[in-house]
Amino acid sequence: MENLVQIALENVNMWAIMPSIILVCFGMGLLLINAFLPRGATRPAMWISLIGLAATAFAVFSAWGNPQYGFSDAVALDNFATFFNVTFLIAAAMTILMSDDYLRREGYPIGEYYPLILFTTAGAMWMASGTDMMTIFLGLEVMSICLYVLAGFFRGQVRSNEAGLKYFLLGAFSTGFLLYGMALIYGVTGSTRLSEIGVYLNAHSSLLNNPMTLAGIMLLSIGFLFKIGAAPFHMWTPDVYEGAPTPITAFMSAGPKAAAFAAFLRIMEYCFFSLKPEWTAVLWGLAVLTMVIGNVIAISQTNIKRMLAYSSIAHAGYALVGMVAANEIGYSGVLFYMLAYTFMNIGAFAILVLAGKKGEDNLTLEGFAGFGYKRPLLGVAFTICLFSLMGIPPTAGFAGKFYIFAGAVKAGYIWLAIIGVLNSAVSLYYYLRIMVYMYFRDGEEDYAWMKVSASVVVSIVVALIGIFYLGIVPGAVMDMARLAIF
């Protein structure tokens, strides 16, 4: 018995979960501290959470090239996880930076906001480093539950309530599918460890045609596809993105989505590599559907926040293309794309946060008329983010798309690549429309009410640096993405 405990403890290896431990500690500490802070004093909480993220960053970076495995291989802090962890940290940090003034403006200066973001990030990290269905599930739920709260954070605003509730109900529903899928796979293979499942399925090829396996794979996928926002499981995305507080929308579209991709990628590659041709075929269809639906519906949107929500669906579609390619380039393309998307999307949302006016009633296209002249620097920043979202060089968006489509072409999915670029062409239209309003039309709004605080500026500058760094000299990061995949 003692022996067993010792064996168990030897297998624990706390380093494998060190980043999330730090985050959770900071989060819980912050919860306590909040209790003693006067109401409305959120600034210390912001700083503490930023410090927490910085501390986590150390733990994350130290794991690069130095993989840690723990908990009997239920957790693996390998390069793959680390790459995603960096993405989460950046997303969280940018979100926190843009949130403070926003919360005050909207009348919810509540300190619990920051710990929730930290917990979400921790959950995302578990997802990225989970190598057991249990850890992945746990991470997913930690992340999701925090997000439900964050989406409905403005509890006095019915739109925020609605976003939270919708997200919660549908999220829980999708969790049901995910779990059922996991249960079926467990039933077939007798294990929840990803690598064991893969080995087992590979060894017993008769199971590859077992309806239980196949249904399990699909149900499992649905759980992740829901979080990714792939059609037809995307329907919550626009509503929740629109209703949630803008920084949370930004965060949701980058961090948790990347986490879902991370877990999805790992499960598909670790467990179901034997069925690759089959599931890539399904994902092919979903990728096309997702890109088309996202881009096409975005065209008729007049609320920029909602438009970006649809665009985020489309971007999930592009990233799925990388998964369909299912080769090294495609996978590392997904990694790179998620990082690039984090910069450009959160950068764009940061400007929406500023331009939103109290109550977020200035997010329509009309509201942006003449924005480029009234606020030239912010206008340029927004423009750059939008060009990056379009995928125009030399921005991160282009590099990311190139990476992913290169993977698809290499894998022989020429038509998928063509559909992808055609979708890009469609997407140009609605992104351009924002610029048309910003620069080519004169508006009545004078934006005198706009308060630009240093922290938001930092967040925007980080976004721009990221966009150009990943766009002009993406080599280093692309190479990291290459090294990050299994």
Added chain:
Amino acid sequence: MYDYLWLIPIMPLIGCIINGLLGKKFIKNEKVIGVIATGAVFMSFLLSVKYFFQLLGDPVKTHEQVVMSWISVGNLQIDWGFLFDPLSALMLLVVTGVGSLIHLYSIGYMHGDPGYYRFFSYMNLFVFAMLMLVTGNNALVMFIGWEGVGLCSYLLIGFYIDKKSAGDAAKKAFVVNRIGDFGFLLGLFLVFWTLGSEHGVWTLNFVELAEHGHLLGFGGTAVTIATLCFFLGATGKSAQIPLYTWLPDAMEGPTPVSALIHAATMVTAGVYMIGRMNVLFAMSPTTMMTVAIIGALTAIFAASIGFAQNDIKRVLAYSTVSQLGYMFIAMGVGAFTAGIFHLMTHAFFKACLFLCSGSVIHAMHHALHHAHLDDDAQDMRNMGGLRKKMPITFITFAISCVAIAGVPGLSAFFSKDEILWWAFGSTRGSWYVWAIGAIAAGMTAFYMFRCLYMTFFGKQKTNAKAKDHIHESPLSMTIPLMVLGFLALVGGYIGIPAVLGGANHIHHFLEPVFGHAQEAYHIGIKETLHHSHALEYGLMAVSIGVGFFGILVATFMYMMNPDLPGKFTKAFPKFHRAVFNKWYVDEIYDALVVNPTKSFGTFCWKGFDVKVIDGIVNGLAKLIGLISAGLRHTQTGLFHNYALAMVFGMVVMVAIFVLR
């Protein structure tokens, strides 16, 4: 030897640049401008004369001078090169000689015009281009001149920029010429390509073309098509059927322009070009035949229109077209020398006629202007009896009239007669060409005398108020008249045919240019006719007779019975209207070419571009928009729909995956 040959064309260019750049702001003085311009051309003339006499005594008759390379791409090597041989020497004399006179004339004629400097600048530019045309040693340099004269013609026809009709005429001239140029270019391409790819001679140089042209083979398809293309170019430039319509309209320009460009020089460029490429043309009997027939038809057709025109310049214009037809008859039947000879005599008498008419118009215009009348200064019905008021003009006009009518002893008699003789007797000729030519000669005599009578004889029909203000033109205008009149009188004596005991100098002079081709392809008077002087005399007599008949009819109708033309008109109203309206050719062209092109353009723009292409593009955008607006409503905001979509997606995915 001929080191300064390049100076001949350059002199007028310098004049053009000086007047063009400095004329308005710095020189201003009309006299100085006129002298610069005239002087420039006159210098060229002097140099041409010098070189001409040098050439006369030179055993080598062909001289080339290459200034520098122009276009050099692979096997296409084009130089800025000049060619001086008897043909270009003669043309140089005509162009610079007549050109200087007309410049001199213009000093007086254009007096007081606000665009004085512009006029002389354009005129000099024209002379430059014309000289490039005649001295170029390859087809491309010639083409520079070819298009250059077209441009100057455009500028000068449209010189009175206030007049819309002038602008229209200018544009028409340019565009119609461009149609000809299209042919010229194709001809160039075909010759260059055929000679090059099949015989390895990549050249556009005239000397080399003359030397190697035979490689194309007598009567070959390529050479026939190429020469027909060239001839299309010639019909444009030289106003032959079917592209003659621009020339009568071109009379909108100032009269010296008409004299220089549309009588003496530019319009003869087509004739010159055929002369220059005589080797190629000689190799294609088909083309030669076409040239002769087109020339004959033009000669008679234009003459017929000349019957009913009342505008003095238009009469002369149609006469020019008709005379050019003569020259093409000559070229077509292989009488190259005769063609060039007629070109020269025509330059004298037609320039003289135009300048006389200019003198008349000038006087009329001043008189009418003085009397504040709006009557048409060019309408012969407003003239009459001017011989007393403008004696010098009258005499020179009359001399030229007699000359053009083919009265023996005057210049045109010799040239025209030689053409008719060749038309009948050449190996490439035939009796019907001769017959048409002879009839046209009679018609020419008729309408020219009609013109003479209406203008200078009879009652003075000018409005009484203006009558007394008509004066003879100043000396600067009458001197050129007199010189040209003199030339029209005696110009023919360099080409008195052997049958009349002449030496036919011009024939011998041009021998080096044309002799080779004529010999090689058996072009000449038929063997059977070689010694039948009687026939030659007989034909001569017929043509003289026809000419006199024309004069008599004109005298009868317009001198003796001035009422007769009116009656005649009434008797055949339709016929008269058709002739008066130039056989409705312009209208036919409008209906067949111009309007369809315009409607096609409108269709392409409003129909195809806007409706079809942009319709598809915008329609696609709209379609996507509609799809978007439709799909948007799938997003109902209702939980149940979303959950259902998920379940539906799940069922489909699982079904596909499991049942695949």
Added chain:
Amino acid sequence: MISVYHYMTVAAILFTIGTYGVLTRRNAIVIFMSIELMLNSVNLTFIAMSRHLNNMDGQIFVFFVMTVAAAEAAVGLGLMIAFYRNRESIDVEDINLLKW
């Protein structure tokens, strides 16, 4: 003899019932209960398979699921209360502001 397939069948039926409930019920709390039903069918599957395979993992998983379900319930009910305060309704038909 009740084999693992019977358990599986029951679980599948429960899952379907839960799904059906989610799709048809209008009260958010009932929907949430249906979701709980789905989760419990998963639990049943896990337990059955765990027993069948003689493997503990499934049972551990069930504990996780139950814990998470409890947390979800807490958050979910909180959200519903917040929504109810604003709209005085818990009917999902009333969650309809955000659309198109």
Added chain:
Amino acid sequence: MSNNLLSLMTFFPLVGMLVVLFLPRESDRLIKSVTLVVTIITFFISLPLAFDDVFRTSAAMQYTEFASWISIGEYFQMNYNVGVDGISLWLVLLTTFIMPIAILSTWNAIDKHSKAFMALALLLETGMLGAFISLDLFLFYIFWELMLIPMYFMIGIWGGKNRIYASVKFFLFTALGSLLMLVAIIYVYYYSVQAGVPFENGFSIAHFASLDIPANLQTWLFLAFALSFAIKVPMFPVHTWLPDAHTEAPTAGSVILAAILLKMGTYGYVRFAIPLFPEAAHTFTPFIATLCVIGIIYGAVVAMMQDDVKRLVAYSSVSHLGFVMLGVFAMNLQGLSGGMLQMINHGISTGALFLIVGFLYERRHTRLIAEFGGIAKKMPVFATIFLIMTLSSVGLPGTNGFVGEFLILLGAFESELRWYAVFATTGVILAAVYMLWMFQRVMVGKLKNPANENLKDLSAREVVVMLPLILFVFWIGIYPNTFLEKMNPSLENLIDQVKSKQQVAMMIEDVEQSAVKVAVIE
């Protein structure tokens, strides 16, 4: 210094842009002057290229620079690989030459947001120069797309009434084509890696050109490239963005668009589409030549009926670039060098015509032909310059237009495109019709519109803008060898390369066919 000449030239405007961005927004003159100085310095930086005699003899790339840029293991490799040969030489110089002129033309025309305009113009210059000197397809694509953004804003912000439609149309058309090209670029790259080209070479066009891509594959790849370039050229029937863009763009934008951006398309064919996929290019030659001829005639007849001067000139571009494409696809020395020369010619004369229209527009704020008439009297200097440019556009011998058109038509006539050349030659007639008609309606006749009474003739600045263009009109017209002799070695090399590949392919085809015949007989 000379080692990095191209980089210096390309990125100097970018540096200038950063400088301009830090100038105060209100000091309009200062901003414009700085921009002008930057473009002039760029021109001088590029000038040594013009005097380098190496281009006379060598077909190889000169001034090459090479640096590894993005290197992702064996996934892919992009290099900063630039150089100039006879093909790109004059286009580079045209760019640096036109830019100061375009900037100078904005002196009074751009009165709002001049800082933004100047910054965009400089960014655009970097994009254009970069695209011309790129020897790596990926690098080329980056610059190619980079050009889009400034032009989009130029049309959209400083454009006319219908500017939004025009700018979005411009962007969508061009981007759509180039996105498909992107897929093709990636595909060629992986094909080359598969075919054994070391991946370190990246997207090097020299290596791509040495591949033997199977014919059916070439077809698709060529189509992707061709579509992208055809939109940019623009060729019939994807030309409709051009009239809109030109009509709405500000003068400087139109000048740059016409003079340089359109050349990207034709240059793309010469540099990429044809050498990379010679057999497909050969297969499609009749098709493309047909489109060229349609474009020539179509552009001309549509231009004829326009009532807006600028739109007319825009359609004339469709016609002119049809000529260029015809010359390029003739694939012999005359045609190709004519095409290249005509690119420069079109840049000069059409650029100048847009400037001229701009002068009119600045004075009268209208471009409708019907509003003018008879203004030659009021503006004699303007009339002269306008006439020269009109004639250059018409292709009058002695001006630049003639040499280019002549070489193109001769080249086409010598190639298998003989009949196309015959039909294309009718474009020469139509050019005279629409240009002269326009000139006549605008400049001559009676001055009827009282609004034109007070028109001022060109100012000294405006004349200075036009003089260099006039100089080149005649220079190229009279001594084109300056330009031809430096492009010919490269073009000859290109033709050899393409022709030999085409011949090999045809021989293989023949052998296969005869093999089939033999098989059938046996």
